[in-house]
Amino acid sequence: MSDPSSADASTVSSSSAAPATALGPANHPLAGASVLLVGATGGLGQALHAELKHRGAIVTVVGRTEAKVQALDPERGVSLDLRTAEACQQAVAAGVVPTGSIDVVINAVGVVAFGAVADLSIDAMEELFLTNTFIPIMLAKAALPHINAGGAIVNISGVIAEQNMPGMGAYGASKAAVRSFDEALAREARRSKIRVLDARPGHTETGLADRPIEGAAPKFPDGLSPASVAATICDALESGSKDLPSTAF
Ligand SMILES: NC(=O)c1ccc[n+]([C@@H]2O[C@H](COP(=O)([O-])OP(=O)(O)OC[C@H]3O[C@@H](n4cnc5c(N)ncnc54)[C@H](OP(=O)(O)O)[C@@H]3O)[C@@H](O)[C@H]2O)c1
Secondary structure, three states: OOOHHHOEEEEEOOOOOOOOOOOOOOOOOOOOHHHHHHHOHHHHHHHHHHHHHHHHOOOEEEEHHHHHHHHHOOOOOOOOOOOOOOHHHHHHHHHHHOOOOEEEEEEEOOOOOOOOOOOOOOHHHHHHHHHHHHHHHHHHHHHHHHHEEEEEEEEEHHHHHHHOOOOOOOHHHHHHHHHHHHHHHHHHHHHHOEEEEEOOOOOOOHHHHHHHOOOOOOOOOOOEEEHHHHHHHHHHHHOOOOOOOOHHH
C-alpha cells in the first residue's frame, strides 16, 4: 500500500506515470481515466470499484479500514479517516500518483443515523454533518486543482436530498446540504470544464441502514442493487450527463 502521508497533492511527481486521459466523447471515456474513489470499501464503493475496473479505469482506492482496503486493492489502496482537511489532501495526493492528475473523483463515503430530532444526540448530528457534508466539501476543495478539463466530481447525496422524512431529519439535512453545495460547485467548475454530478439514488441494498451510528432503521422496501447504481453512475460519467436525480436510478 502506498503511504500518502509523505506526499503533497501539489508536489506529487508523475515522472514515471502514464499520461492522463480526460473524459471525452470517445466510445469508452472511462478507459484509462484516472479515478479517485473514496469510500471504496463500502457497499456502493465496492460496486463502483468493480464497474470502474470493468470499464478500464485506473482506480485509486481510499477507505477508512486498513484491512478492507488491503482486501480491495493491496497495491493502490490507501486507508484514511477523511474527517480532516489534511486527510482529504492526502487522498487527493494518492489519486494523483498513477497519472499525475485526476479525471474523476467519486465520493461514496457516508454514515447514517435514525431517530426523531427530539431524540437524536447532538454528537450523532455532528458526526452526520462532518462525514456526509464536510468530507465532500473538503475533498472537492482539495481535488479541484488536480482534475483535468473534461473530468468530473461525483457526490452521492441520495433521494433524501430531494425529500426528507421523519426519523431521518439530520441525515437528510446533511445530504440536502451536499446537493446544494453540488449545485453551486457545478456552476463554479463549469468554467474549468469539470462536471459535478449529484447522484440521488433511492434506498440501496448495501447494509448501510443496518449499521447506523445511532438509532435503528425503519423497515425499508426492497432497495436498488449496488451494481445497478454503480452502472448508472458510470453511464452518466461516460455520456456527459450533468445531474443524476432519483428518477435516473
Ligand atoms: N445505501 C443506500 O441506501 C444509499 C442511498 C443513497 C445514498 N447513499 C449514500 O451513498 C454513500 C455510500 O453508501 P453505502 O451504502 O455504500 O454505505 P457503506 O456501505 O456503509 O459505505 C460507507 C463508506 O464510507 C466509509 N467511511 C465512513 N466514514 C468514513 C470516514 N470518516 N473516513 C473515510 N471513510 C469513511 C466507509 O469506510 P469503512 O468501510 O472502512 O467503514 C465505507 O467505505 C453514502 O454517502 C450514503 O449516504 C446510500
